[in-house]
Amino acid sequence: MIIGEQKPLEEIKELIGDARKVLVAGCGTCVAVCSAGGEREAQILASALRLAFQVDGNSREVTEATVQRQCEWEYIDPLAEQVAESDVVVSLACGIGVQTLVERFPEAWIVPGLNTTFLGMPQEQGIWVERCQACGQCILGVTAGICPIARCSKQLLNGPCGGSHDGKCEVNPDIECAWHLIYERLRKLGKLELMLRFQPAKDWSVSRDGGPRRIVREDLRVLPET
Amino acid sequence: MSDNGFEPQITAFMCIYCGYMAADTAGALRIPYPANVKLVKLPCTGKTDPRYILQAFEEGADGVYVVACPVGNCHHVRGNERGYARVQRTKKLLDAIGLGGERLEMFFMSGGQGQAFADAAKEMTERIRSLGPSPIKERVNELTG
Numbered sequence: 001m002i003i004g005e006q007k008p009l010e011e012i013k014e015l016i017g018d019a020r021k022v023l024v025a026g027c028g029t030c031v032a033v034c035s036a037g038g039e040r041e042a043q044i045l046a047s048a049l050r051l052a053f054q055v056d057g058n059s060r061e062v063t064e065a066t067v068q069r070q071c072e073w074e075y076i077d078p079l080a081e082q083v084a085e086s087d088v089v090v091s092l093a094c095g096i097g098v099q100t101l102v103e104r105f106p107e108a109w110i111v112p113g114l115n116t117t118f119l120g121m122p123q124e125q126g127i128w129v130e131r132c133q134a135c136g137q138c139i140l141g142v143t144a145g146i147c148p149i150a151r152c153s154k155q156l157l158n159g160p161c162g163g164s165h166d167g168k169c170e171v172n173p174d175i176e177c178a179w180h181l182i183y184e185r186l187r188k189l190g191k192l193e194l195m196l197r198f199q200p201a202k203d204w205s206v207s208r209d210g211g212p213r214r215i216v217r218e219d220l221r222v223l224p225e226t
Numbered sequence: 227m228s229d230n231g232f233e234p235q236i237t238a239f240m241c242i243y244c245g246y247m248a249a250d251t252a253g254a255l256r257i258p259y260p261a262n263v264k265l266v267k268l269p270c271t272g273k274t275d276p277r278y279i280l281q282a283f284e285e286g287a288d289g290v291y292v293v294a295c296p297v298g299n300c301h302h303v304r305g306n307e308r309g310y311a312r313v314q315r316t317k318k319l320l321d322a323i324g325l326g327g328e329r330l331e332m333f334f335m336s337g338g339q340g341q342a343f344a345d346a347a348k349e350m351t352e353r354i355r356s357l358g359p360s361p362i363k364e365r366v367n368e369l370t371g
Contacts (some may be wrong), residue, residue: 008322009322009323010317010322040275040277043275044280044319045277046279047277047280047284048280048322048323049318050284051280051283051284051323051325051362052323052324053325053363054361054362055324055325055361056324107315168273196318
């Protein structure tokens with residue numbers, strides 16, 4: 001899922017500027033699961049903003065609403081009236097949700113309340129870790145299901161570098177060496193021959209190097225009216 | 227009434243086990259504690275939620291505190307530790323808001339410690355009295371005259 005982290009209150013206040021009517025829009029999917037932008041966090045932020053503006057001696061009307069998913073038209077349509085009545089919308093969705101709101105409500109001023117951080121998973125309650133970089137060409141099939149693009153600091157494709165020490169990365173001892181993990185897992189599963197398979201240079205044109213990406217599925221598209 | 231004429235309004239969240247029992251013990255032992263403390267029961271301080279704390283401030287509390295079972299003696303094993311972590315996070319949020327994290331505190335005590343309950347109420351009342359009224363209330367008073 002998409003992991004995010006709420007921006008500092010001061011930064012959110014700056015983004016709100018002089019707006020009098022503020023709508024905090026939560027998202028009930030990824031950012032709710034990572035406790036950054038769901039219904040609870042939207043309520044906390046709305047309350048914190050009301051208090052902060054009162055302390056500043058400049059009370060504002062701050063309301064909040066949460067939809068199940070901010071990245072799909074049909075889920076955000078019910079927000080139309082509240083968005084229209086607001087001077088600014090603070091979206092607590094990931095960057096995708098913010099932009100979906102912007103595209104659906106072009107007249108509204110929408111600002112982000114989160115920093116969208118990475119694609120990952122909750123390793124345990126309260127700890128989230130990165131697992132994917134959406135590189136567009138998955139190689140998990142030859143790396144024992146452990147991604148060296150997302151989890152190796154250097155994104156190496158053919159084994160560890162000299163900075164791998166006792167299974168840890170030289171960048172930070174808290175980072176596990178992805179290639180050490182790959183080697184150990186291949187060894188346990190009796191598939192070490194995969195370590196010897198040469199990985200040619202990666203085609204980064206299917207990743208961000210190729211510009212913004214787009215997928216078109218003609219079999220799923222709604223046909224234009226004739 | 228205090229010397230400066232300010233009698234703080236304080237909301238105390240407490241678990242129904244040690245926290246509330248300590249309040250009851252204080253009553254049974256006729257230990258006086260400030261009457262400006264309003265008690266709100268939680269099933270466990272593991273239910274402590276920043277939303278409740280912020281709502282208390284929005285509704286006019288000058289200070290808030292949470293009373294839990296002693297660490298290691300929570301009825302729900304570690305609910306009080308979870309509550310403590312949330313109180314610490316909410317203190318930082320109160321700092322960012324401008325109210326000040328010192329208006330929020332957490333106390334741990336067993337059900338038999340009526341005196342500790344009264345001491346916590348007195349400590350918070352004194353602390354908030356010295357800090358002065360919540361800026362929220364001052365603003366509201368300015369507006370309403």
